[in-house]
Amino acid sequence: MSWTAETPILSTSQLVIGYRIPGSTPLVLAPAMNLGLSAGEVVSLLGPNGSGKSTLIRTLAGLHSAISGIVEIQGQVVKSNQVLQTARALSLVLTDRIEVQHLTVRQLVAMGRYPYTGWLGRLTNSDKVRVEEAMGLVKMTLLADRYLHDLSDGEQQRALLAKALAQDTPVIILDEPTAHLDLPNRISLMKTLKNLARETGKAILFSSHDLDLAIHTADRLWLMKRGESIIDGRADQFLDGVVLNEVFTSGLDQGEKRLFNEYLGRLHSPQPE
Amino acid sequence: MFGSVSFTWEDLGQVLSGSQETENLAFILWKIRLPKALTGILVGAGLSVSGLMMQTLFRNPLAGPYVLGISSGASLGVAILMMASSLFTAGATSGILLVGHWGMVLAAMFGALLVMLLVILVSMRIADSVSILIIGIMFGSAAGALVSVLQYFSDPDSVHSFLVWTFGSIAGVSWSQLGILVPLVIAGLFAAVVLQKPLNAFLLGENQARALGVNVKRIRLLVVILTSLLTGALTAFTGPIAFVGIAVPHLARMLFRTSDHRLIIPASVLIGSLLLLVCDILTQVPTGGQVLPINSVTALFGAPVVIWVIMSNRKTRNAWKS
Incomplete structure (x- = not known):
């Protein structure tokens, strides 16, 4: 402490x-x-x-x-x-539930790179590394390709945290x-x-x-x-x-x-x- | 092939090689069929992408290109033109013959522009999207009510020609009119592609989008202007065409299993254009010179699609609650 x-x-x-x-x-x-x-x-x-x-x-x-x-x-x-x-x-995790159809955990976490990517939103290799790292830190790697709407509330919260981590x-x-x-x-x-x-x-x-x-x-x-x-x-x-x-x-x-x-x-x- | 005048593949070959014997067929191909097909593609692509942007902006699966009241504005413009002009000519000729196609286009454009400016003014002042949505619907209702009042006081001929306009038609758009419509729709689609990154962020809700660095107010204003321009212009030339704008984005998301705008924008363009061309072929089904109104065909096709989307996807019902 x-x-x-x-x-x-x-x-x-x-x-x-x-x-x-x-x-x-x-x-x-x-x-x-x-x-x-x-x-x-x-x-x-x-x-x-x-x-x-x-x-x-x-x-x-x-x-x-x-x-x-x-x-x-x-x-x-x-x-x-x-x-x-x-x-x-500063990255922010809000209470609003995110309920988008067909959005995978990896896609959500990749949105954390938004402030750094160009107008196309294309991820560079280092962006991709950061996305994987962020998912690893909150133990979401195994769920990376699952759709967000199929996750439990706890898993969704971890995915949002991973997005915040990817925002670096x-x-x-x-x-x-x-x-x-x-x-x-x-x-x-x-x-x-x-x-x-x-x-x-x-x-x-x-x-x-x-x-x-x-x-x-x-x-x-x-x-x-x-x-x-x-x-x-x-x-x-x-x-x-x-x-x-x-x-x-x-x-x-x-x-x-x-x-x-x-x-x-x-x-x-x-x-x- | 299809249609009231039959083409064989040989005819088509002769027309394309410029043979003299097929002058009539060449006229039909170049002056009627091709502009109509091109209009169909533009309408399908433009309305679908507008609907997609509205659904993302308002996080509402029922949003479509017409939620901002733009088609009602266009209807009001046309109604005023037709019915007011028939008042002055004492019903001797129906309004549509008097004012011609360009007159209707201008009237519809003016009406759409009027509602559009009101909506844009409102969205510059109001902070949340739901209020903009409700105000747009209110504008639409008010314009619709004015149209009803006009109809009530007009002679049957004018009301009939107005009704024909509301059926929608992708025929009768000339090459010179396409000269305006084509660059406009292409510019609109290009702008939508440029906006795909912030649109993706909007999927997470406005607060999350802002926390990711999106200038929410500016993007919202751009999307409202863009949708208004696209639907306003298309409606002016073809009349209101229902359902395409609501149904196609759902179809695209279902078929491509993603909400990523980088994929869904081109997918909506593709599906929307195809859908309109198919619907146009279906309007030719009753043979003998009769053609179904395209609006009925798109709605007859669109309604089951929307129902199917909801039935086959239980989660859709809860999917947009925040």
């Missing part, structure tokens, strides 16, 4: 996220954030529904413009009109990657993310609702609560459940709070690995 706090690959300064409303004051989701993601580290973004996790992810990825402040990746400012530049610095970016962001998965698949995906960060030195950020898995996988947690400052800390600091309790239970009644604490009590149980 040691990560080196060197210069972050991705950093935000005075970043304010939210929505601009024409002719009115913007809807601000949280106070200004100064965050950093370093090479080889896994960070989990947690928070109740509506706390702004997806907005933060979309803002970091340049899909949504910030109210103010900047996001930098390796010293380059992320701009929402510089999509190609961003695509070479220093930062990978995943929006609720475990949302449609059963427990064994969730555990295996988390382990894969951790290994990837260690082996490839990529910075990985994922949002999740699985508090226990996130705490045991991530090096650090970012905790979001609507309208409040984001909490940034080492994952093992949250094991006592005090902070999680504050963030997640404000809307609950006594009985629900007791159930939540029972759930948090299990955090000390042995790691799922």
Whole structure:
């Protein structure tokens, strides 16, 4: 559980996220954030529904413009009109299920090379090598020629991760990657993310609702609560459940709070690995 | 061969070698059959590729070249021309005789252009594709309603000639008109090929496409302009031709078992052109000078194809939900 706090690959300064409303004051989701993601580290973004996790992810990825402040990746400012530049610095795995007919895993993963190929989208030999490598890293090589619509949710999520790896970016962001998965698949995906960060030195950020898995996988947690400052800390600091309790239970009644604490009590149980 | 005037292979040889005895047959071949075949190829290719691009852009298997209301715009243009002109001539001659073919082409083009400009204006302002789709359908309904109102107040002759136009016809397009249509369709198809890389990324959804580096707004605008031009021009010359644009992309994906636009664009061109030529031959089936409207033939052929696609592919029903 040691990560080196060197210069972050991705950093935000005075970043304010939210929505601009024409002719009115913007809807601000949280106070200004100064965050950093370093090479080889896994960070989990947690928070109740509506706390702004997806907005933060979309803002970091340049899909949504910030109210103010900047996001930098390796010293380059992320701009929402510089999509190609961003695509070479950051890859994104989203929750939207991809349901295209007759698209093989290899074809999907090859799309990760999009920011590098010419107008025909033809793959060079080195592109092809990267595609195979990416599938190897998430153990999808055997399924390379299968159609995407024939895969299970877990396999599809791995294929999407392979696409992100083929995109060859220093930062990978995943929006609720475990949302449609059963427990064994969730555990295996988390382990894969951790290994990837260690082996490839990529910075990985994922949002999740699985508090226990996130705490045991991530090096650090970012905790979001609507309208409040984001909490940034080492994952093992949250094991006592005090902070999680504050963030997640404000809307609950006594009985629900007791159930939540029972759930948090299990955090000390042995790691799922 | 087929058709109301029979050609033998020897006739064809004589016509091609420029023999004097076959002057009538030469006229039929060069002035009627060839332009018609060429028009069929252009219509099949252009509408199929337009439909393919719409299906990819809107991630909707029911999208086709006409979802943006362009054919309704063209219909409105023609309806106004025919029925308004018949009002002034007090129904003495039917509108179609009065305005001629070029007049109808111009009216259809103007109507298609009008709806197209509205749709483009809307798609420059609106962020999501589904809204554009719905607004396009609304434009189409509004134009269709205006056509109905016009029909209600028009004399039967004009309504009849308008109905004949809506049957669609690939005959009667002259070489000079093909001089406009051929470069336009070829340019449109070429532009579609240039767009194949971002179109492939669109298969994954707009957010994924943007995350891969696609300028989503620009590509969407280009696709809307391109489809409008292709369908607008084709509809102006031939009338609305149904089903080809929806059915052919499905056929192409089924036959070639891929969604990759590098393959599916040429495949749609090929299947679309062939389909139109086959449908045109089928219109000649009733002998004795009668010819079926091509729109009925494409629809009679297209409907079972779409049904077959859905029946034989259970996953299609869920395939486009996001």
